[in-house]
Amino acid sequence: MLAVLRENAENAGQIPALPLPRETAVGVAVSGGADSTALLLLLAKYGRRIVADPQAQITVLHYNHRWRGEASDADAEHVRALATQLGLRCLIEHAPPTSTCEAPNEDTARSQRKAFFATFLEKNSGGW
Numbered sequence: 001m002l003a004v005l006r007e008n009a010e011n012a013g014q015i016p017a018l019p020l021p022r023e024t025a026v027g028v029a030v031s032g033g034a035d036s037t038a039l040l041l042l043l044a045k046y047g048r049r050i051v052a053d054p055q056a057q058i059t060v061l062h063y064n065h066r067w068r069g070e071a072s073d074a075d076a077e078h079v080r081a082l083a084t085q086l087g088l089r090c091l092i093e094h095a096p097p098t099s100t101c102e103a104p105n106e107d108t109a110r111s112q113r114k115a116f117f118a119t120f121l122e123k124n125s126g127g128w
Helices: 002-012 034-049 070-086 106-123
Strands: 026-029 058-064 089-094
Touching: 026 034, 026 106, 034 058, 034 070, 058 070, 058 106, 070 089
Parallel strands: 026 058, 058 089
Antiparallel strands: none
8 A cells, every 4th residue: 555655746846756765754644533543553663664763753642622522532541641651752832721601612622633733743843
């Protein structure tokens, strides 16, 4: 699969050939759920096929919307602990506190996550 991804990317001319240069930062968004946790574990195990130095280049990104109170905080702590166990950097951002009468809004949540990820990319673009 990785060979197919590499071939497609090289043919498209959109990203450099793998493994990525040492100065390239990779952010992986992890919610703490099964899918993103599996992705993180795969990157930790096979990361050297993608980047030269996974511990230096891969950063785990988690945005805590605080929608579920202590359960949301537990997800954030789970992500931080897993990143630490894997020897990866971890950035966690928390949504500002909201009024108890405000209903969660998916559009707002999506915008907040995208802004967090965009800030990471701006600071770590490495010339992309």
